[in-house]
Amino acid sequence: MEKQKYLGLIAIIVIIFVSGCIQEQGSPANINLFASSKEGEAIRFYFLLEDANGRNIPGDGHVKLEIFDDLNNSLYYKEFDVKASEFIDYQFELTGQGIGKAYEWRVPISEIKKGISYIGLGRAVLTFVTPDGKKLYAEDTTVEIPTYTEEELTEMAEEEYNKNATNVNKTIRKGNFEVTVTKAGFFVLYEWGERKQYFRVDMQVKNVGSESDYFSTSEMVIIDDQGNQHETSDGTLDTFSKIYPGATKKGYILFEGVPENVTFVRLVFELGYDENFNPYLFEYNIRLK
Structure with a gap:
């Protein structure tokens, strides 16, 4: 009798252990592969699931897919349910080698918003939620996305700047030059897939003298409301050029590092000389919106 009880107890333990293993092997524990x-x-898009032992398995669940560009702008988002019965035998296209049961679906490119990416690739984030609420994650960083052209990005930057810039319209005339600052404000450019912010000053420079003279932007600085000085970085006005009598040059100068929360700046530079060879000082006080 004691022997029968002992054997019965062992049988129960084995059944519980085997049942636990089967349950563990049959439950998705990880996204083994996610690609596009x-x-x-x-x-x-397609993905494969695996259990805690690394075995490929299909499974019921809820899928969330979101696609981002280089600046983490969300370009696409969708949620849907999947069934284990919808997983299909999958294989590598080039070799034909089987890789297990996978779930695949297609996203029309027309449903993905345009984004900003240096090489035309975005990042897709997949979330698979199991029936018991467990969340599995995977990423694909080689998703081909529709992107803005350089012309479109330039146009967007100009529109944003013109909408937010402060109109200055201040003219100073000294020596051979008449310099008018027309507007100023923060200006965003997208370079190599990155967002870069500058402080921009638009101006026009006219030679009002009787002889040609040289104009330079290299000495221009912005002094912010905390007393910090910022040098020129780039722009559309040549750093050093000859301007003939009566001629006008128009463009803008960019400055790096100006804090976004400033409310007042000064543009200061020297240009030309008086009869005693002392430089003329041009100074513009600019109160921002």
């Missing part, structure tokens, strides 16, 4: 490929006017 462009096919005509759509992006094909």
Whole structure:
């Protein structure tokens, strides 16, 4: 009798252990592979699941897919349910080698917003939620996305600047030059897939003298309301150029590092000389919006 009880107890323990293993092996514990490929006017996505032992398995669940550009702007988002019965036998396209059961679907490129990316690739984040609420994550950083052209980015930057810039319209005339600062404000450019912010000053420079003279932007500085000085960085006005009598040059100067929360700045520079060879000082007080 004691032997029968002992054998019965062992049998129960084995059944519980085996049941636990089967349950563990049958529950998705990780996203083994998540990838994408462009096919005509759509992006094909697919993923494979695996259990705690690394075995490929299909599974019911809820899927969330979000696509981002280089600046983490969200370009696409969708949620949907999947069934284990919808997973199909999958294989590598080039070799034909089977890789297990996978779930695949397609996203029309027309449903993905344009983004900013240096090499035309975005990042897709996949979330798989199991029936018991467990969340599994995976990323694909090689998703081909529609991107803005350089011309479109330039146009967007100009529109944003013109909408937010402060109109200055102040003219100072000294020596051979008449310099008018027309507007100023923060200006965003997208360079190599990165967002860079500058402080921009638009101006026009006219030679009002009787002889040609040289104009330079290299000495220009912005002094912010905390007393910090910022040098020129770039722009559309030549750093050093000859301007003939009666001629006018127009463009803008960019300055780096100006804090975004400033409310007042001064543009200061020297240009030309008086009869005693003392430089003329040009100074513009600019109160921002």
